[in-house]
Amino acid sequence: HLQGDRMLARFGLLLRAAIRDTDQAFRFGGEEVVILLPGTACEDAHKVAERIRERFQSLVFNVPPNGGNPEGRESRTVSIGVSAYVDGMDDKDLLASADQALYLAKNSGRNCVVAHTLEPVV
Numbered sequence: 001h002l003q004g005d006r007m008l009a010r011f012g013l014l015l016r017a018a019i020r021d022t023d024q025a026f027r028f029g030g031e032e033v034v035i036l037l038p039g040t041a042c043e044d045a046h047k048v049a050e051r052i053r054e055r056f057q058s059l060v061f062n063v064p065p066n067g068g069n070p071e072g073r074e075s076r077t078v079s080i081g082v083s084a085y086v087d088g089m090d091d092k093d094l095l096a097s098a099d100q101a102l103y104l105a106k107n108s109g110r111n112c113v114v115a116h117t118l119e120p121v122v
Helices: 002-018 042-058 091-107
Strands: 024-029 032-036 080-082 113-115
Touching (some): 002 024, 002 032, 091 113
Parallel strands (some): 080 113
């Protein structure tokens, strides 16, 4: 747990540097983070997410040495789902769309960014 907490803390610092002052990032649960990018088109949000993914992958973490990694240093990856607000959506719709995009990213081999837009039910 301590190692995971350290990774989340470094990810938080990375997020602060990667988003604008008008954006907001929240830890949503366990290892899930929600980032709100107001006034940002889905294509631009995808670019921000890709930049975050690349920066995180470039970080090197100290981990306990083992037979496969005697130096105790390794990188980690992140899967990111992007969704855009569509008129008529509520907060649950938007989160469901982002969550679906995240699962698509994980099922696509991880370490990628996937955008998804869920049309609201009217």
